[in-house]
Amino acid sequence: MWTTVLDRLLLHLFSSGDLKITFPDGVTRHYGDGSGQTVAVTLHDDSLPRKIVISPDMAVGEAYMDGRLTIEDDDLYGFLGLAIRNIAQNGQPWFRRPLELGRHVMRSVAQFNPMGRAQANVAHHYDLSGALYDLFLDADRQYSCAYFREPNMTLEAAQDAKKRHIADKLLIEPGMRVLDIGCGWGGMGLTLARDYGAEVLGVTLSREQHAMANARAEQAGLAGKARFELMDYRKLEGTFDRIVSVGMFEHVGVPHYDEYFRTVKQRLAPEGIALIHTIGRADPPGVTSPWIAKYIFPGGYVPSMSEALKSIEKQHFIATDIEIWRLHYAETLRHWHDRFMANIDKARALYDERFCRMWRYYLIACELTFRLNRQVVFQFQLSPKQDAVPLTRDYLYRDDVRAMQHAAE
Numbered sequence: 216m217w218t219t220v221l222d223r224l225l226l227h228l229f230s231s232g233d234l235k236i237t238f239p240d241g242v243t244r245h246y247g248d249g250s251g252q253t254v255a256v257t258l259h260d261d262s263l264p265r266k267i268v269i270s271p272d273m274a275v276g277e278a279y280m281d282g283r284l285t286i287e288d289d290d291l292y293g294f295l296g297l298a299i300r301n302i303a304q305n306g307q308p309w310f311r312r313p314l315e316l317g318r319h320v321m322r323s324v325a326q327f328n329p330m331g332r333a334q335a336n337v338a339h340h341y342d343l344s345g346a347l348y349d350l351f352l353d354a355d356r357q358y359s360c361a362y363f364r365e366p367n368m369t370l371e372a373a374q375d376a377k378k379r380h381i382a383d384k385l386l387i388e389p390g391m392r393v394l395d396i397g398c399g400w401g402g403m404g405l406t407l408a409r410d411y412g413a414e415v416l417g418v419t420l421s422r423e424q425h426a427m428a429n430a431r432a433e434q435a436g437l438a439g440k441a442r443f444e445l446m447d448y449r450k451l452e453g454t455f456d457r458i459v460s461v462g463m464f465e466h467v468g469v470p471h472y473d474e475y476f477r478t479v480k481q482r483l484a485p486e487g488i489a490l491i492h493t494i495g496r497a498d499p500p501g502v503t504s505p506w507i508a509k510y511i512f513p514g515g516y517v518p519s520m521s522e523a524l525k526s527i528e529k530q531h532f533i534a535t536d537i538e539i540w541r542l543h544y545a546e547t548l549r550h551w552h553d554r555f556m557a558n559i560d561k562a563r564a565l566y567d568e569r570f571c572r573m574w575r576y577y578l579i580a581c582e583l584t585f586r587l588n589r590q591v592v593f594q595f596q597l598s599p600k601q602d603a604v605p606l607t608r609d610y611l612y613r614d615d616v617r618a619m620q621h622a623a624e
C-alpha cells in the first residue's frame with residue numbers, strides 16, 4: 216500500500232517527459248507522458264523514493280553527489296532538464312502545502328545575514344582553492360554573467376563585453392571615485408582603473424579574493440589607483456561618484472534589502488550613478504533551492520523585481536535604466552561547465568569525487584534554471600538625480616550607431 220502511494224506521488228511529480236527508474240530491488244518503471252528522450256536513472260538506496268517525493272530538490276542533489284542515484288551515460292543534462300521542468304510544475308504536492316505557511320519565516324531565518332554570518336557564508340564558497348576557479352572561469356576570473364553581444368563570442372570576449380557595458384552605464388570620467396561592492400578577484404575594478412582612469416575601492420568578504428585582487432593591482436602597476444579591502448559593505452564610509460555591484464546582491468537576503476539600498480544611497484554622491492547587476496527571477500518572490508543553500512550558496516537568494524524595487528523606491532532613487540538579460544547566464548554557465556569538465560582530472564587532484572560531482576551538478580542545475588525556469592539577470596542603473604544620465608540609450612550603443620551611419624553613407 217505504501218509502495219502504491221509512493222508510486223502515485225512519483226507519477227504526480229514526474230508527469231512530463233520519459234523517466235525510467237530502476238529501483239533498488241531491480242524493478243523498473245516509466246514515469247511521465249512519454250515525450251522526449253528517455254532518461255534512465257537507477258536508485259541504489261531504499262529510502263530514496265520516499266525522500267524524493269518529500270524534498271525532491273535536496274534528495275536528488277544529495278543522491279547524485281553520493282552516487283546513490285546514477286544516470287545512464289551520466290546524462291546529467293537530460294535528467295536535470297526533466298527534473299527541473301517537473302519539479303517547477305509539480306514540486307508542491309498537497310502534503311507539502313502546509314509547509315508553505317512557514318515559508319516566509321523560514322526564508323527570513325535562512326537569509327538573515329548579519330556581518331559575521333555573511334563572512335562565513337562567503338568563505339564557504341569563495342575561499343575554496345583559487346586553483347578550482349582557474350579550472351572554469353575566464354582569465355580575468357569574472358564570476359558573474361557574461362554578455363554575449365555577438366553569438367559565438369568566446370567567454371573571454373563576452374566577459375570583457377560585460378565589463379564595458381557596465382562601464383558605459385556608469386559614465387565614468389577620469390579621476391572619479393568608484394566603489395565596487397563585492398569585487399571578487401578585482402577584474403572589474405582593475406578594468407575601470409586601467410581603461411577608464413577611475414580611482415577604485417573594491418570590497419569583498421573573501422580572504423582569497425582580497426589577497427589576489429591586491430596582488431593583481433600590484434602586478435599591473437595599478438596599486439595607486441585600485442585598492443581592495445576585506446570588508447563588509449555595511450562598514451564602508453565616505454562617498455563615491457560611482458558605485459558598481461556585480462553578482463553580490465544575491466548574497467544580501469531579503470531582510471537586508473532596505474539596508475543594502477540605504478547603504479548604496481548613503482555612499483553615493485548626490486549626482487552619482489550606481490549600477491547593480493544581479494540574478495533575478497521573472498516571477499513573484501520564491502524560495503532558494505534547499506540543495507543550493509546547503510552546498511553552494513548559504514544565505515543566498517535570487518530576488519524578484521518587485522522585492523528589489525520596493526527597497527529601491529524607499530531610497531527615492533530614480534531607476535534611470537533597468538535592463539534584463541535573459542539567456543546570457545545560461546551561455547556563461549555552459550562555458551564554465553565545459554571548461555570544468557575539460558579540466559576534470561585537475562579538479563580531482565584538488566577535491567574528492569563527491570565534491571567534483573557536486574560542482575558539476577551545481578553548474579548544470581544553474582544553467583538549466585536560466586534556460587528552463589525563468590531565471591534572468593537584472594541591471595538596475597540608479598541615481599538620486601534625474602538627469603545624471605542621457606535621456607536616451609544611444610550613449611550605450613555609440614559604436615553601433617556610428618557603424619549604422621557608416622553603412623548608410
Ligand SMILES: C[S@@+](CC[C@H](N)C(=O)[O-])C[C@H]1O[C@@H](n2cnc3c(N)ncnc32)[C@H](O)[C@@H]1O
Nearest residue numbers: 357358359397399419420421447448461462463
Ligand atoms: C559572485 S561574486 C562576484 C564577484 C565579482 N563582482 C564578479 O563579477 O566577478 C560575489 C562577491 O560578493 C562579495 N560579498 C558577498 N557578501 C558581501 C558583503 N556583505 N560585503 C562585501 N562583499 C560581499 C563576495 O565576497 C564576492 O566577492
